[in-house]
Amino acid sequence: MLTPRIFALLLLGMSYLPVAHADNLKEIVQLANSGQATQALERLDTHIRANPKDAQAIFTRGVILAEVGKRDEAIKSFVSVTEMHPNLPEPYNNLAVLYADQGQYDKAKKALETAIKTHPSYATAHENLGDVYARQASEAYDKALQLDNSNSRAQNKLSMIKGLFNGSYKPVIVGNKEQKPAEPAAKPAETAKPAEPAATPTPAAPAADSADPAVVAAVNAWAAAWASQNVDGYLASYASSFKTPKGEARSDWENLRRERISKPAKISVDLSNIKVKMDGDKARVSFQQSYRGGGLAQRTSKTLFMVNSGGKWLIEQEIADN
Template sequence: MNILNRFPLSAALLTVMLSVSFALHADELQDATQLFKQGQQTPALNKVNNYLANKPRDAQGRFLKGLILTEQGKIADAIKIFTDLTLDYPELPEPYNNLAVLYASQSQYDKAKSSLEMAIRTHPSYATAHENLGDIYAKMASQAYDRALQLDSGNTTTQTKLAMIKDLFSDKPRNKPSVARNPAMPGRPFAEAAPIAKPVAAAAPVVAAPVAAVAKPVAPAAPAPAPVTTAKVTGKTTTEAPALSDKARAVQQAVESWADAWSDQNVKKYLAHYAPDFDTPDGESRKAWAETRKERITRPKHIEVQVTNIAVDFTDSTHATVKFRQNYRASNFKANGGKTMLMVKSGNNWLIQEERTR
């Protein structure tokens, strides 16, 4: 089975970039895109090369060229295109994902794994990268089980596990999902326009078991609970919000200050919002995580972070769970999603102990 049929290349990036491009040669690039979608790879490549002759650093043109080269089977050339894009535009997750696809096609699963981890670190809510990473782990597990059976061919437990992995990667037909669109990123369909479709097994519907009705005396209606107020913070300026307790206000202000530091690209102030025992992603060292964050914050020409619908829930007097919507916008990338922070009070400050993307 061709590994490229399991891991989709991200042509969605091309779609969103074209939708906002006002470049002089945009028509030429759109013509190349149309030819590519029609399977006319050679004319498409000629068009995109003409476009890049005038705009050699243009991200969407280079991305399209990488897709065309992949379709033509020129894997080494495509890998170079996507690698260069990750260097010039490290805030974009799609080139990392496509690198992983190409590495996986060559059974270079360690490199594929690293590329997908970078895609997820750049865009934690990028579902395609998460799914592809799961497939890479399964492939690596299959290799390990194969080696184990070479050493102990009678190990029935390993045989069973290997059979399960191989069944996962069999060519059984799967249900094809509908096109997924992120409403916070107009015109950016993650699945639309991808030249290589990736079927995903549809989740089985959950059917609730019938519950027998039990007659109970009707209790007097309890008084309606007081409405819960939700603070809203937008970007660098705070919108008018309902009155909060002093403790909740302090937590909200900490989140606002964190967003301001990120928007200002003030790395020192940004990192100061994290507790000494912050739970870094994937068990990464604090130093390595901080270096990665520094690169991600300083690389774009500008960053704007907006947080809205902040809700604070206190576990005790020094611990709080904060949920909000985060809208991130950088030079060539936008993302929107839910985030949860576990925060701890240290002295007079509320610091981030853990981050989760919802």
Template structure:
């Protein structure tokens, strides 16, 4: 089944907002990014491309401007040029999921759904919590199913079970079809550009658990002894405040242990100490993208050791502990060679023996 680009579901759109994740530049660079983005949003695509090329002439490796160039090429009706731009980005910066997602959009627009599927699987392997890629992958699988059902009907027109399945998928993709962008000739859904200024939304992950973890009503019982009669009432509240004190102290101690474990993990990553880095993950850790533990470790080793310089800084850490389980949320500033990525990260840890080990990690949470 061939599907026009403007018929794609609304989620299968360019992740322009993701350019913010690849930032890490100073104010001067931000102004140049802003100038190019403004020209792009104004439909002045030729000027935007010229300005992007001028910038890249002196900074050819800059990932954000290269990403924006790919978006401009897509909006200009040059999908093959855009594919080449995003493909090279995935080779130079395999840590970034957004170029893979945009490759999938372009491949899907050319009805190359197998390539789109492979690109989206790479995006998810890079960032298992990338919701857009998961939804896009579902859309691509549906299109592949539609092609398979159509082929089945061609080979066996009397198969009564296939037709309802095919009709269901066609109905799914015919509901709320997306109007093409006035500036793209119907090639790219309009919200791709509308999402561009979204970097301002980045501070959103201000974890609510900070408030939830502060149940300080414990001192309240201390006020109760006042109205109570002599020693009887005084004796009753005395044990009450003492009881929560022990768990609170234990929880605080466990929280410090978790913080230390997370910082040790980041330091091992920064120093490319693979034994320390991989040893921070517990046996229960489930690698992303359906990889085996060995394949995941080999992939991480290749990506980390291959860098000439890595710096991983942790700030704004917030830890909550429940028994032998803990959740650490923090801001991660990652620098590797010329790549800089600022993101929110969540690690789930479990205490095994006398150490805390990572069993799950996600980005953007």
């Protein structure tokens, strides 16, 4: 799932929240904007202890916590705001973003439906709800391809959905522009378009019409197994004649791959600009690969040399250009 990133942090102009400490909150948010999130959170905690009903401050705390990666604590903050103001859509939307980032799509869907129920015209929640449905559908098609990588129907449906879904949910942040109090929903600020953190790859159609679609399906199945940390499925994508990157023994290479794939809590692998060059029962597949996992984010140009072995397209050689 995408990890939403929050850039600008200024005071959210909501008329229903206390304004007596607005200047103090603005200073705290400016600290966060300047990269001093720890100091900002310390001041916020002090402020909230003195003003435990200040939903503005608690909402701001949730935003900063989400930005620094403390998502469980951020969730608690947004839940607190929903308990104080159950008819506000913004906290529910941000809860949905965090739930979706954790792969908890049912919770994300419920939170978004609540946001829409409170404010049916809240466009951001409607868009995010559509993205949640798209992600669930894409994972189902990915699973179908893992079980049968020659399923062209699932491949076509997956490609269509991935073309519509960019994997980026929109959190409502402490906005960088003053918003009109009369508006029912806060206008979201720009969010990043990072590589999709969900455990599914982003497939693309081959460049040449003459390319065997089973080649692209095999590449996407390989990436899907990697992203879902299905190590056995991942290793099964390599031919018995596979040339290990450094000439090491196949068993040593497999052991290293098992360790690296299994270790991160979550992996995302996105493929784009796939190009296929066919040569009989061999194929050369090049693409851009975006990898995120275990604190590492890397974009790589990669080429797979594949062979049709027993009706299956398998990887004989893998070359990465970092």
